[in-house]
Amino acid sequence: MPDDYLDQELPLEAKSSVILFSLLIALLFNLLPLQEIILLLRPDFVAITLLYWSIHHPQRIGMSLAFIAGLVMDVSNSSILGQHALAYCVITFFGMILHRRLRLFNVFKQAPQIFWVLLIAQFAVFLTGLLGGTYFPDWYYFFPSITGALLWPVISFLLSIPQKPKSDPNEL
Amino acid sequence: METVPQFFRAGPSPQVRLFFFALLSILLMVMDTRFGSFSGIRQTVGTIIYPLQRLAYIPATLFDQVEELINDFQLTKEIAYLRQQYFFNQQKLFRLQILEEENTQLRKLLGAAQQTEIKAIMAEILYVPRDPFNRKVTLNKGSSSEIAAGQVVVDDLGVIGQITQIHPFLSEVTLVTDKDHSVPVQAARNGLRSVISGTGKNNELELRYLSVNADIEKGDLLITSGIGGVYPPGLPVARVENIEHDRSRDFAIITCTPIAGVNRNRQVLILSLSSPIPEQPKEEPKNTAQQERKSRAR
Numbered sequence: 001m002p003d004d005y006l007d008q009e010l011p012l013e014a015k016s017s018v019i020l021f022s023l024l025i026a027l028l029f030n031l032l033p034l035q036e037i038i039l040l041l042r043p044d045f046v047a048i049t050l051l052y053w054s055i056h057h058p059q060r061i062g063m064s065l066a067f068i069a070g071l072v073m074d075v076s077n078s079s080i081l082g083q084h085a086l087a088y089c090v091i092t093f094f095g096m097i098l099h100r101r102l103r104l105f106n107v108f109k110q111a112p113q114i115f116w117v118l119l120i121a122q123f124a125v126f127l128t129g130l131l132g133g134t135y136f137p138d139w140y141y142f143f144p145s146i147t148g149a150l151l152w153p154v155i156s157f158l159l160s161i162p163q164k165p166k167s168d169p170n171e172l
Numbered sequence: 173m174e175t176v177p178q179f180f181r182a183g184p185s186p187q188v189r190l191f192f193f194a195l196l197s198i199l200l201m202v203m204d205t206r207f208g209s210f211s212g213i214r215q216t217v218g219t220i221i222y223p224l225q226r227l228a229y230i231p232a233t234l235f236d237q238v239e240e241l242i243n244d245f246q247l248t249k250e251i252a253y254l255r256q257q258y259f260f261n262q263q264k265l266f267r268l269q270i271l272e273e274e275n276t277q278l279r280k281l282l283g284a285a286q287q288t289e290i291k292a293i294m295a296e297i298l299y300v301p302r303d304p305f306n307r308k309v310t311l312n313k314g315s316s317s318e319i320a321a322g323q324v325v326v327d328d329l330g331v332i333g334q335i336t337q338i339h340p341f342l343s344e345v346t347l348v349t350d351k352d353h354s355v356p357v358q359a360a361r362n363g364l365r366s367v368i369s370g371t372g373k374n375n376e377l378e379l380r381y382l383s384v385n386a387d388i389e390k391g392d393l394l395i396t397s398g399i400g401g402v403y404p405p406g407l408p409v410a411r412v413e414n415i416e417h418d419r420s421r422d423f424a425i426i427t428c429t430p431i432a433g434v435n436r437n438r439q440v441l442i443l444s445l446s447s448p449i450p451e452q453p454k455e456e457p458k459n460t461a462q463q464e465r466k467s468r469a470r
Contacts, residue, residue: 027221029228031228033232062189063190067193067196070197071213072221075213076221076299078308081201081203081213082197082199082201086193089193089194090190093187096186096189097186128201
């Protein structure tokens, strides 16, 4: 297990502009008008991006940013105001308390663990929606967590690009 | 006194932060569902993210254009067909004009109120919520194109829903399949009046509280009755799909399927009744009845 950690490069500190930009792009992906099946499978990109930043750069991202992102998502999703805000805060919470442990694994071993975090966040949206009396989803409502976990390696690779060290530290 | 160096300062612990933000969001949710006091915030945030929504819509328009290019090959056929249709429809239209004139005259004779004229605005579905179980869609026309909450949204087949929230350039439509949405309808066959409600499921509506012996059959077309003044009369809403008589219940379980492409179309029409809805008559008759009762008691 520690081998995974030794293989990893030491990333540079993330810039806040990069974080904000990535969140905007994730929001854009969430807003894409899609049809039935893809809509069912589409992961919550904002949630995954927030989770990535809170695992890899927990000092740079606060829960307030997650809260605001959640409010924006609630408005665009026309759900109850606060539903996604709560879910995203839960996500950053797990990122904050688990980041030391999760960083020991490589991305493929992280993915199944990411699945549970995403599922808990979705469950928060599901429960609040149920209590608010807005809707009763079917069981396949939880698909996006699975696809999100499957996409985790790709997304975390893309998000790690800006933090790559400019030159190889082992080079003479 | 011990001071923590800047480098190690971490602020409140994650648990405390989560507790604070969870409380805040629960407060927001309660305020939003119980008092609905945040339409201002919704409008501002909606306007801020409007450019993003437009940007996200670009791939769809590109796709449409490519599709149009491919369809160009079939255009000649379609033009011929449409021309034929046009002649047929023109004939019908003439008859309709005559009937309309006759109708207005007859109405004048009767001294009845003029039927309301309906204005229609074309709009496109811009955004379907990320969560497919949320029965709401966003349209690309808002209060800047004189759209108001409460207006009816239809497609070429029938009713889709009703506008429930407006932003300056966008508006939100609650679909008829939403659990909290009801439409006053009547059966086209015999004029039986009822109210049809969504179930929150895809492509399913239900007629609640119709007694077991109500004259309704499988395949009946349900159209808006115009009662309530929100929906113009005569728009198709649903077709009865299944009637179940459960002896343990007082009412029949009647499921219907919506006629309009509630989750198919991209182009829709927003209808607005140009004359305002007449105010509901005040409850004077009741008072007089009470007074009568009182006077009788004396």
